[in-house]
Amino acid sequence: MLNKIKEHYGFQTDSEFANHLGVQPQVLSNWKSRKTFDAELIYSKCKQLNPAWLLCQEGSMLNKKRAALEVHEEKTPYFLKKSIENLEKQLVRLQDTYQIIEESKDFFHKVIQETERQLHQQKKLLKES
Structure with a gap:
């Protein structure tokens, strides 16, 4: 309750x-x-x-x-302040998460390129054998 x-x-x-x-x-x-x-x-x-x-x-x-x-209690200063605080915290978390994703994007792009290079190399070796 x-x-x-x-x-x-x-x-x-x-x-x-x-x-x-x-x-x-x-x-x-x-x-x-x-x-x-x-x-x-x-x-x-x-x-x-x-x-x-x-x-x-x-x-x-x-x-x-x-x-x-x-x-309406949700429109009282207490609730509005708490709502603003929660939205500000949520915004910071979202911005931090977005930054991590952006940084990870470069890492994964490099890993994909390296994997493609290795795949191409392995296919070439297979053709040659």
Whole structure:
């Protein structure tokens, strides 16, 4: 259940989720290992959740009426900053990966050329024998 909430709100790490809830990451870890949580706290911090789902896992996860009345949390400065941070990290990883691929391209081109040269040489030896 905690992972579903974390996923819905777009948190990448348990630490981010714990920060949003206002608890230490260790508290969240303890909840997960004990399969329990502070429902009142979560409900107060995650206002779109359906209390019946939170307490009994009945109905849909989101309370559509309450969600419609709330400010969209994904547009709050906290979520926007986290989204920007995550996108910046993703961009750096993609740029690093692209650089590795570009560098590897030259290496593989040389290996292909050498393999073609050896193949040609072996075919020539076969014809001569």
